Amino acid sequence: LTGVPGFPLPTIHTQQAYAPDGDFTARWTRADALQIKAHSNPSVSAGQNSLPSQLIMPGIPADFPTINPDVWVWDTWTLIDKHADQFSYNGWEVIFCLTADKNAGYGFDDRHTHARIGFFYRRAGIRADQRPANGGWIYGGHLIPEGAQEQVFKGTAYTITAEWSGSMRLLDPRDNKVSLFYTDMAFNRDASGQDITPAQAVITQSLGQIHADFNHVWFTGFTTHTPLLRPDGVLYQNGAQNPYYNFRDPFTFEDPNHPGVNYMVFEGNTAGQRGVANCTAEDLGYRPNDPHAETVQQVLDSGAYYQKAAIGLAVAEDSSLSKWKFLTPLISANCVNDQTERPQMYIKNGKYYIFTISHRTTYAAGVDGPDGVYGFVGNGIRSDFQPMNYGSGLVLGNPTDLNQAAGTDYDANPLQNPRAFQSYSHYVMPGGLVESFIDTVENRRGGTLSPTVKLGIRADASAVDLRYGNGGLGGYGDIPANRADINVSAF
Numbered sequence: 001l002t003g004v005p006g007f008p009l010p011t012i013h014t015q016q017a018y019a020p021d022g023d024f025t026a027r028w029t030r031a032d033a034l035q036i037k038a039h040s041n042p043s044v045s046a047g048q049n050s051l052p053s054q055l056i057m058p059g060i061p062a063d064f065p066t067i068n069p070d071v072w073v074w075d076t077w078t079l080i081d082k083h084a085d086q087f088s089y090n091g092w093e094v095i096f097c098l099t100a101d102k103n104a105g106y107g108f109d110d111r112h113t114h115a116r117i118g119f120f121y122r123r124a125g126i127r128a129d130q131r132p133a134n135g136g137w138i139y140g141g142h143l144i145p146e147g148a149q150e151q152v153f154k155g156t157a158y159t160i161t162a163e164w165s166g167s168m169r170l171l172d173p174r175d176n177k178v179s180l181f182y183t184d185m186a187f188n189r190d191a192s193g194q195d196i197t198p199a200q201a202v203i204t205q206s207l208g209q210i211h212a213d214f215n216h217v218w219f220t221g222f223t224t225h226t227p228l229l230r231p232d233g234v235l236y237q238n239g240a241q242n243p244y245y246n247f248r249d250p251f252t253f254e255d256p257n258h259p260g261v262n263y264m265v266f267e268g269n270t271a272g273q274r275g276v277a278n279c280t281a282e283d284l285g286y287r288p289n290d291p292h293a294e295t296v297q298q299v300l301d302s303g304a305y306y307q308k309a310a311i312g313l314a315v316a317e318d319s320s321l322s323k324w325k326f327l328t329p330l331i332s333a334n335c336v337n338d339q340t341e342r343p344q345m346y347i348k349n350g351k352y353y354i355f356t357i358s359h360r361t362t363y364a365a366g367v368d369g370p371d372g373v374y375g376f377v378g379n380g381i382r383s384d385f386q387p388m389n390y391g392s393g394l395v396l397g398n399p400t401d402l403n404q405a406a407g408t409d410y411d412a413n414p415l416q417n418p419r420a421f422q423s424y425s426h427y428v429m430p431g432g433l434v435e436s437f438i439d440t441v442e443n444r445r446g447g448t449l450s451p452t453v454k455l456g457i458r459a460d461a462s463a464v465d466l467r468y469g470n471g472g473l474g475g476y477g478d479i480p481a482n483r484a485d486i487n488v489s490a491f
C-alpha cells in the first residue's frame with residue numbers, strides 16, 4: 001500500500017487467522033479510517049460526491065416506487081441456511097423486514113420504538129425486469145403474535161417494546177422449521193420520551209414454521225421467545241456502563257473450517273464505562289515515525305473516546321441454537337466509530353469477509369466517512385482483519401460530500417449531497433448483490449426497499465458493478481433466492 005501525500009499510512013494487518021475462541025481482536029484503526037478522507041476529493045463543488053465512484057452507490061431517482069402504502073419498511077433480511085445461501089420456499093421468495101404502521105400517526109423517524117418484524121413474499125424465479133417496479137412483494141403481516149416477545153421482559157420496568165433486526169435460519173432445507181434470531185427491545189420512558197432507565201436489548205431466539213400453498217405464504221409458531229444474550233459488561237458494554245450502548249442484530253452461521261459449530265456475529269460496543277479516556281496507540285494504529293501520526297493525547301483531548309464500536313462473536317453451546325456463549329470481539333473501532341451494525345460473515349474463495357453498516361454521524365472526532373457498508377477481510381472468522389479498499393474499510397457509501405457537514409436524514413444540510421442519506425442497512429447477498437432500504441432522496445422520505453446493486457469482490461478490494469441493472473441500479477427490492485428448498489413443486 002502506498003500512502004496519500006499529507007495523510008498517515010494505514011495500519012499493517014496480516015489477515016492471519018486465530019482460534020475463534022482466542023482473545024485476539026482486530027482493530028479498525030484511526031490510521032485505517034483516515035484513508036477515507038485521504039481518498040476524498042477536497043475540491044468538488046458543494047453537494048457533489050467527493051468519494052471514489054467505484055465505492056459509491058449510484059444515485060437513487062427521487063421518483064422511486066414504494067413497496068407498500070400502509071407500512072414503513074427498513075432493515076430487511078432473507079431466509080438463509082448455515083452458509084447464508086438464500087432459499088425460496090415452495091416456489092416463493094420470502095423476506096423479513098422491520099415495519100411500522102404508516103397510519104398510526106407517527107412518522108418515519110419515530111419508527112424505532114414501534115418496530116415489528118413483518119414478512120413479504122413473491123413468486124420465485126421471475127426476472128427483475130418482468131416484475132412490478134416496486135419488486136412485486138406481497139405483505140404477509142407481522143411474524144410474531146401480538147405481544148409474545150414481551151415475555152422476555154417479565155418482571156422488569158418498561159413502557160414500550162420493539163422488535164429490532166436479526167436474521168432467519170432455515171434449520172433444514174428438507175422441512176419447514178425456521179429459527180428467528182432478533183433483538184428484543186424494551187424501553188422505559190417518561191411522557192416526554194426520555195429514558196427513565198436504559199433500554200434493554202436482548203438477543204433472542206424464537207422458533208416457527210413456514211408454510212406455503214398456491215396462493216400465499218404464512219407462518220406459525222414464534223410464541224416462545226428465548227433470551228440468548230444480554231451484554232455482560234466484561235466483553236460487551238451494557239446499559240449500566242453506557243445508557244447509549246449498542247447491542248443487537250444477530251447473524252448466525254457455520255464456519256466451514258469448524259463444521260458443526262454455530263457462531264453468531266452481532267453489533268456491540270467495547271466494554272467499560274462511557275467517557276473513560278482510554279484509547280491506546282494500537283487503536284490509533286500508526287506506523288512507527290509516521291510524520292502524519294496523531295499522539296494518543298491529541299486523540300483523547302478531542303473526545304474521540306466516546307465512540308467505541310465492536311463486532312461481537314458468540315458460539316452456540318447446543319444444537320438447537322438456544323444457548324450461546326460470548327467470545328472476544330472480532331473487531332473493535334475504539335476512537336473510530338460508535339456503531340458497526342448488522343454485521344455479517346461472508347465467506348468467498350476461502351476468504352472471510354465481515355460486512356457491516358455504519359453512519360457518518362457516529363464517527364469519532366477527527367475521522368470521517370459516508371453512511372453505508374464497510375468491509376474487512378481475513379483468513380478465518382477471527383483474523384487480523386484487513387479493512388477493504390486501500391486499507392480504509394469503505395465498501396459501498398452513499399454519494400456524499402465529505403467537505404460539507406453531514407446534516408441529517410430528516411433535516412438536510414442544503415450544501416450536502418441530497419443523496420447522502422439515500423440508503424441504509426445494506427445486506428450483502430450471494431453473488432455480491434446488495435439490498436438496503438431508502439431513507440431520504442432529495443428530501444423525499446423512503447421507508448421502502450432500494451434498488452439492488454452488485455459488488456465485485458476480489459481479495460481486499462471491491463467495486464460497484466455499473467453494468468448491472470440500469471447504470472448499476474437493479475430492481476427495487478430485487479432480493480432473489482439463490483437456492484430452492486426441496487419442496488419446489490406447486491407451480
Ligand code: FRU
Nearest residue numbers: 075112164165248249341425
Ligand atoms: C440499523 C438499525 C439496527 C437496528 C434497527 C432499529 O438500521 O440501527 O441496528 O436493529 O436499525 O430500527
